[in-house]
Amino acid sequence: MDTHRKDLYPDVTAAGGLVSAMKETAKLRRGEIWPEPSTTDGIIIRTARGLVSVVPATEERLFRVRVHIPGFTWDISGFTWEIGSTDDLRLLVEAVAAWREGVPFDELAARFTFLELDEFARALERGEPTSSQWANLLSAEFHRRQWNLLRRLHADEVLRHMFPVISHGAVRLRVDLFDGASRQVRVYEPDEERYEVCAGLPGADWVEVPTGDLIAYLRAALNEQ
Template sequence: MTEDLYPDLVELGGLQGALTRTSQQNGVDLGVIDGATSASSEDPNSAKLMSDRGTIMIYLGAEERRFYISIAEVQHSWAEGVTDDLLAVVGVANSWRTGATLRELNSRFPFMEYSELAQAYEDGDPVAIQWGTLLHDDAFADYRSLTQEVYADERLRALFPFYSMGMLRLSADHTSRQASEIKISPLSGGGYRVESTTSDGQTHVEHMGQVVEAAVSLLDGL
């Protein structure tokens, strides 16, 4: 943080102090404001605020006056944005903490952007949107054949899909990282390993066409 870019923050000891002062001056309660980095809760270049819908992280730009804002849960991101206005940062944090929807947040602060998946999470059913992303986003092109094969089964299609380290994971509950899962792993020597987090056994199949049958057989245990 430099005095040239952030003279107001320097005077108040950093971002956390400036957020506290600005919120108080505008009659806003932002709750406890900590540093966003684990190295130091008093990091003058960052701030972290809690809400009922995830954590609000704020970082300073190094080369120009910018406040980078990220709102996220453990499972997913809600919204992100950049502004040079500290009062707007306070407004974003207060709006989110007091229940603004994604559309309302974007309407009040157009620099705060969110994804179709985030909107689906807010609406309560992100499964269909997530499948669409895996099926059509070029980032997942290498896995498209497997995704299409699994998606074709309506029982498996009801699960929340995501890829991790090349493994297709089908979660029984999109709201929890601890939810039961079916995991489908392409093997380097060919074939696939199909398993569930609720059982110890594994099934190895040679062909993609056998994957669905193996995965469906694990549904009752989820």
Template structure:
């Protein structure tokens, strides 16, 4: 016997209640419009009635239903990067946006047709093919508390590091030889410590390889432990590079 959607979903999304799940409702709408796309379940079993994914590892869209208000909340992905997001109360509009994205729409084309879609400058940089410089620029101008501005500036001042893709994890500065997630994990990283000093950790396993008192010293030590020919970062994932 098939399961019935939860009552709050039936109440907020009657078409999903009739179809039996968001996956089924989205598939019906995609079929009605004429898209040869398949709506699948996500990898979250508890979301069987309220979430769906359309696409493959190259491009896909995930859609999740709001629990308190009627919203189809969507994330648009391309090769490991969330390129855009948005929410609409209209199943037809959400299916139309999925169809556009999965048939190769560019960001501004998608937004022109689906005004609820939002994206940022980094996504457009990916689309242009130059996300490395844009990611450094975003970090250099941010004042977010988990970003050590002096460390970012010291790293950016080094030509070898400027060509690598920067990202942060638990306040540490990490660098990748590829620009898409999953990132490579074979380069040293720098962790700012609470006393204002820095710990440099090596790749795999992430064990300490040195300690520095200033951002410049930390960056110099990191560069000393870089492998040869580790840049510039390429448009790929770590999986595609065989590094995951």
């Protein structure tokens, strides 16, 4: 940490870093969070509700909390949303521990007022994150180019239950939204009504698929992995 950061986070510095500070605080609160270093100044905690990251702000004392549903890695092809920020290390650790333990969202919001649990987060609790994600993508102007493909995929009674993410212009459908390595396919529409499909993890070949065979091909690819 630089001098400015030390002034903002003396407790973190004294503990030897954010990982150690959070572990020590968790022990004092009789909880466990198991943080691990990330590629940034922050840390990551793996939970059944996705990966939770905590990143200290540089301009002021503030711990920013984000939840990430992973793609193949932390940085690629995932879905991330912020759930709040606080300057209180104790409250931060208690909130992360409660998130990890599966405390209901209504209780979390009541106990930790700094948390901002939006519609998507609540959809996780209702078991509806996939339908919420489809609705977001189908209404986002930023993804207008993919709307035709998204509508076609969503119209299928099987594929609409896959978790969709758009990465580098391609639509990725994944069986398990919390597992970046679960069964999945990527679909790209370079031209209208012309499709290329890549099944499986990175490194697999892209295959051009006739328009009429697209849905059947995707279903089969997801079943065969």
